[in-house]
Amino acid sequence: MTAPTRPRPDWATIPNLVTLVRFVLLAPVCMLLVDGPDTLAVVLLLVWASTDWIDGLLARALDQTSRTGAIIDPIADRLGLAGIVLSLAVADLLPWAALAIILVVDVAMVVLATRAALGGRISVSWLGKVRTFALMGSVFLLVAAAAWAPSLVPAAQVLFWIGVALHTVSGVDYILRARRAPAVAPEAAEPPSPR
Template sequence: MSRARGERPDWATLPNAVTLVRFVLLLPICVMLVRHGPQTLSVVLLLVWALTDWVDGMLARALGQTSRTGQIIDPIADRLGLVGIVLSLALAGLLPWSALVFIFVVDLVVTILSSRSALQGSLGVSRIGKVRTALLMTSVFLLACAGAWAPSLVPGVLVLLWIGVALHVVAGAGYVVSARARRGGVEEAAGGPAWRR
């Protein structure tokens, strides 16, 4: 069905543009972290990247520009960014590989078991997920700062990071349970077989 004249496309919103900035910033940040590039610039870009996650959500609510496209690409930007930056910090020797394994395995399981709900835009970000994302982003940013200017603080920041990893596991389990519950509800409404619920 054609769109009414003057009606903007679902994807054409300011919050989605901010989310795209998050995608664009990811590659240069990761390259600078791995290659120990300009430390101040890498930390500043990392801070901008982390803040865009808060800015796009704030703009979506303030401007009434929530969209299905945003519901799909925002979690992808979060997951891709966290994995990429954590991988870069591990390659730079600032972060234990075990933390990366936990994050990667949880994301893989969530992607496999709840991808349909995520692509339909019906899998919203949970409260634990928001806390987890904020904690991981904060700890990753502080880890980059400590690695650049105060290496003695790295062990303390790693404690904060592991709390974020633990919440990542809890949030991931919650997304899988929510996706399965939604799928079960859809099948029940459609008269699907009980054994699949």
């Protein structure tokens, strides 16, 4: 007679391991960016950013979505973006105002929409996905331009400001949807879409 198999803990998934790698990679990425973007910084930033796509892909492919993943994945995204923009501001590639706007929007979303998100009453919108793509894509282009084609830095900075504008609009939309979401008792709430 075989012993009954114990259920896997919610946190013990391959996608969550990939998300943890994103946390670990953030410090070396930021240090390289502060020193001045070079080829290694571009490659490591690309690896860091790809983990966001990989963990979601694995969560769906392996059917390993989890409540833990739903919580730590957006934290990794927000913390990572703030750290990278801070590093680029220190390196004089972005103005400090950009970091301030991103942080104000993120703090407002945390304060005004976290309860609705964790209660499963709102999910990521298409606008939020476009915002993430625009911001991270423009950051990558900016770092690549600084490393390989400095004359293209101003164009990449314009793209980044478009991403900041989308971040602001998406944040306001997220907060408004959270305010309009119907109240649900905690025991009846479904977990948010994990990835």
